[in-house]
Amino acid sequence: MQDAAEPFLRIEGVSKTFGSFQAVRNVSLSVGKGEIFSLLGGSGCGKTTLLRMLAGFEEPSAGRIFLDGRDMAGVPAWERPVHMMFQSYAIFPHMSVEKNIAYGLKHEALTKAEKADRTREMLELVQLVPFAARKPHQISGGQRQRVALARALARQPKLLLLDEPLAALDKKLREQTQFELMSIQARTGVTFIVVTHDQEEAMTLSDRIAVMDKGEVKQIGSPTEIYEFPASRFVADFIGSINAFDAAVLGVEAGLLRLSVPALGTEVLARGQSGVAEGSKVTLAIRPEKLRLSMEKPADGNAVQGKVRDLAYFGKDSLYRIALPSGVLVQAHAVNARRGDEGARVADWDDEVWLAFDATSAIVLVE
Amino acid sequence: MGRISQWFDRRGFAAMLIGLPYLWLLALFLLPFLIVVAMSLATKTPTAPPFSFGGDHPWVNGQAYVRVLTDGLYLRAFLTSVGNAGVAMMLCLLLGYPMALGLTRVSKSWRNILLMLVILPFWTSFLLRVYAWMGLMGKNSWFNGLLTDGWNLLVPMDWAVKSIPMMNSNFAVVLVMVYTYLPFMILPLYASLERLDPVLDEAAMDLGSRPWQVFRDVTLPQSVPGIIAGGMLVFIPAAGELVIPSLVGDASSPMIGRLISDEFSSARDWPMASAVAVVLLVLMVGPTMLYSHYQARAEGTK
Amino acid sequence: MNRRPVFLITVLCFGFAFFYIPILSMIVYSFNASRLATVWGGFSTKWYVSLFSNKQVIAALLLSLKIAVVSATFATILGTMAGIVLARFTRFRGRLLFSGLVTAPLVMPEVITGISSLIFFIMMADWIGWPGARGFTTITLAHITFSMVFVTTIIQARMVQSDRAIEEAAMDLGSRPWQVMLDVTLPTIFPAILSGWLLAFTISLDDVVITSFTTGPGSTTLPLLIWSKVKLGVTPDINALATLMVLVVGLGVVPAGVLMMRSEKRRLADSRLAYRTND
Structure with a gap:
């Protein structure tokens, strides 16, 4: 029983x-x-x-x-x-x-x-x-x-x-x-x-x-x-790969956290998490596939600029390693949606590109 | 010069590697053995050397084989040999199996020490190991005294003895055989038991087997090659043993090894000795093939 | 499982008692003052004194050592060759007979090997006049034949384990077969060759049966001497001799074994370390 x-x-x-x-x-x-x-x-x-x-x-x-x-x-x-x-x-x-x-x-x-x-x-x-x-x-x-x-x-x-x-x-x-x-x-x-x-x-x-x-x-x-x-x-x-940066909480705005991220060289917004107070040190984490890669500056949202240092072509997608002005390397995944030869890629070696991500895609880790 | 060195590198070197040991074994092992086979068909003569291929039975004389198969003396000797060797093999298995299994269960550092202790007697003289038991089994020895006291305590007064007559009996032969050949049993058994995956034991336990069932269903069946290899490794030399029966055996029922030696040296009947030897070898073919078939499997080298 | 295998440990203890009590008893009785070898009559070292003053024993020991050194050396050379052949040459004419010849002496009852060697030497002397008198030469020849196959077994087992690619690498780098053998094969199997030599040496030193058939007048090895004495019964000086032999084995084999084990362990640890630093 x-x-x-x-x-x-x-x-x-x-x-x-x-x-x-x-x-x-x-x-x-x-x-x-x-x-x-x-x-x-x-x-x-x-x-x-x-x-x-x-x-x-x-x-x-x-x-x-x-x-x-x-x-x-x-x-x-x-x-x-x-x-x-x-x-x-x-x-x-x-x-x-x-x-x-x-x-x-x-x-x-x-x-x-x-x-x-x-x-x-x-x-x-x-x-x-x-x-x-x-x-x-x-x-x-x-x-x-x-x-x-x-x-x-x-x-x-x-x-x-x-x-x-x-x-x-x-x-x-x-x-x-x-x-x-x-x-x-x-x-x-x-x-x-x-x-x-x-x-x-x-x-x-x-x-x-x-x-x-x-x-x-x-x-x-x-x-x-x-x-x-x-x-x-x-x-x-441990689960999947992730880009992680040290960050400090600047303030809470409408359920979102405003973070200062020295490695990105800019302030970003991320979804809030309970128990995070202003001034506390946190980790900002973003999955590579949550980063959008573009040649032009996105209209709004979190965005940083960098240079393509390395790229690996896997067929269905490509992995990019992008060097930020701070020297930090960021990984980004982009799906190769179009068919073509070399032109299939979104960006090429040494291209200046923009990386953008949604506030809801960013993970704020306290630990 | 270049030609010769080229030939040497391409063929000569290999030919030398193969040829030298091959020729040696052909000349000093196979040829002598063939001579023995021929000798077994010769006729005994009172000459020196004491045989001939002529006389009443030109070239081939099967008399010696007829005697081996009909004379009770030889038949008894074969039975004694096979019996003693068989009993010794079984006792070695009964004692050696738990020892080998125990060796796989003790810690790594202990295992190396204990394995060395198993092998150590190999390095001391075989003759002296037999001799050690002659000392223990003798009428006045402390060992015999101890056993005698134990016996006298356990049995009624009428059966009491002054000492136990152990020497010069098949009992003594078997005991000393077990003593001297036990490492031959333990080592292949250990080799085959050590190779077993302990996860299989756990799997059987996981499926509901108690420890003794695990032993019966998993450990024992997988160690059969080791059992057979070890068993034959004891049985084959024990059956042809000369030293042990000569020193502690019963002279009235000799083992076959002793019979061959006596036939050759004392009776100077070379054809007879050779015939008995050939029959012994033929009898050993089966066990030898068993051994070589299972030995590789026991050690896990295919 | 964490349960202690009590039964197995008990049998192990019994087994080791069975192995060593007779030897210990022999050692104790070698210090026995009594002439009756099995009755204790007080402590004495007189049997050792009489042993060392016995010229017969010393001569027999020297002959045994001489035969053992010579036969072990030849047996190691021939046995190593045969072992390499069996492990590396998988096909040549007569391989089956060859491997049969290498296995047969291992299982052949010693009496038969002894008799066939003796008859062979007698017949040879009869046919070609060689070997003249039986003794050192005939004993040594028989010992070589019978101990080389043990060396072969050891070498073959070692060769099967060793990586063939390193030999091929040497060949690829331009070494001729005999250079490969000298530069690569023999050095890698050297420990096995050494243990093969030791085994052949002990087999020769220990042999009674084959020696008793192939010996001639005046050539008494130590085992033959012990054999002839022991046949007459237990004597205290043999106890003393046995004790000395156990001592020699103890002092020689045990440290050698420990050293070998240590170096094997170190080799394993080293290679593990090497792998780790490569990561």
Whole structure:
């Protein structure tokens, strides 16, 4: 019986120390049933340790984990209704695909026929029926990934943990698998917790993301929230690329902040944020794609002039590096909307250009 | 001159690298062995050297093989050898497997020390390792005394003994074989166990296996190459062993190695000794092929 | 998992007790004053004194060392060549027989190797008059043959690991095959060659069975001497000899092993550091 207020998975003040190293510091978060929740961070940020504590391979040094209302403290890995898809997939090399998928069912009180049915169902779910009798070394990387997924799902876990699920796949396969994972999740309704260092992967897969750094959760939110409204310079930097400048608040005007930004050599307006008072030091952050590039001075709004120092042509868009008179380099993205040869670009090397941005596009970070 | 050096660089050098060891092994290993095979078909004569290819059986005389297959002495010797070596192999496995597994579970720094301790006996004289047990098993030794006291405590008075007759028995042979060959079992087992991905253990646990089930389903099946390689590495030399049965074995039921040596030196029946040797080698072909098939897999080099 | 594998540790302790108690017992009894080797009769070092004054033992030891040095050196040369051939020449006529010849002595029962060597030497003496008397030469030849394959195994394993591209790079830069071998291959596998030599040396020094067949009158190696004494039973001076050998091994092999391990560790740490500074 689940309390309506009680979230499906609740992590409460969990810390983990190895010797003198604190891998996870006081993490609290909740995950709802059927959610895809990502733990995103660089290597050593504690995301994998947190995952291993959920799986039961490590005990928290402090704090508690509740799954479906049950305190998981002291419950060994083999008794948890939590299964993991390992980063290396950890497929048993001495068992066939089918045996691998059926392995977890061995410990369930099911009849032979039920086990066979369930295995079959899983093989179908991941489209591996023709490969059932193969050994792991006879299938491709993508197929191995699906074996690992099916094996973990066969026991119908309450929680599926995916450790860097796509890291071992090549780029093309990764995109396809991403959508497959999402559709399988939708069909089975199992709650997914994904650990990843790849922000794109986290953004496309997840309902919500927790960004972690040095063992701490920096921000929890939907992909849009995390990207458009980062709470700190770290999160802004980690997710996508960003231009960040030191700024000082000059005043508040009609919900907008007037900032003095020495690096831009001008005053700019940015959307206000609660708790920012006149005179306080903040960071002004602007995503490269939010900067509009033009040869003529824009009519109004925030604008600065600079010189194109570098440009990289990616096909669908181009990345510009523009040197401001203050010497600071600013990155700007421009979509190559028109088709053409060299003329497709908005600007060329050494062109004097204008950069403009909306007040609502600029992010003001207090931290 | 240029021509010669060009030839040397292109063909001669490779030919030399291949040729020298090849010729050496052909002359000093294969040729002697072929002579033994030929010898097994010769006829024993009271001459020096004590054989001939003429006489009643010109060139080929199968008499020696007939005797190997019909004379109970040889049959018993083969059975004793295979039996002792087989039991020693099993005991090495029973003791060596948990040791090898234990080695993979201790910390890195301990592991290196312990591995060195496993290998160290290799560097001390084999003969002296056998000899050490002769000292322990003798009637008056402290070890035998300890065992005797233990035995006398446990059994009724009537069965009490003054000392346990351990020396010159198959028991002694097997014990010393286990002692001297145990590292041969531990090292390939360790090599194959150490290669196993600990994540697989976690995966099995994650899917609901208790530790003993993890061992049965994941660790054990994957270490089969190591078990077979180690087993054969013990079995093959143990079955042909000469030193151990000569020093601590039962002279009335000799092992095959000792029989070959006696046949050759004491009985001076070279054809007979050669025939027994050839039969022993043929018997060892199977285990050897098993070994070479699994050895590469155990060490993970394909 | 954080649980200590109690059972495994227990078996490990038992196993190491099994390995070392007989050796320790032998060492203790080498200081036994009693003539009865297995009954304690007080502390004494007299067996060591008698050992050092025994000319037979000293002569046997010197012969053993001489044979071991010569045979290990030749075995290392031939074995290294064979190891390189097996690792680098993947196709040449007779490769199958060659690899068979290199594996067979490893598994051949020593008795058979011994007898076949002896018969071979007798037949050769009969046919071409060489080798005349059995002794140093015949023992050494047999030891070379039988220990070179162990060297080959070590070298081959090492060569398989080493990067072939560095040899190709040397060739690409104009080195002839023999120069590549001298400048690149041999230096990179030098530690393996050294351990191959040590192994061949110990195998030769330790061998009883093959030596007992290929020896002749007057050529008694140390193992043969021990063998003939031990056959008659346990004697205190052998305990003393064994203790000395354990001591030599302890003083020689253990520091060598530690040094090798250290240098291996340092090499790993260095290369890791190098990679990091390259980032």
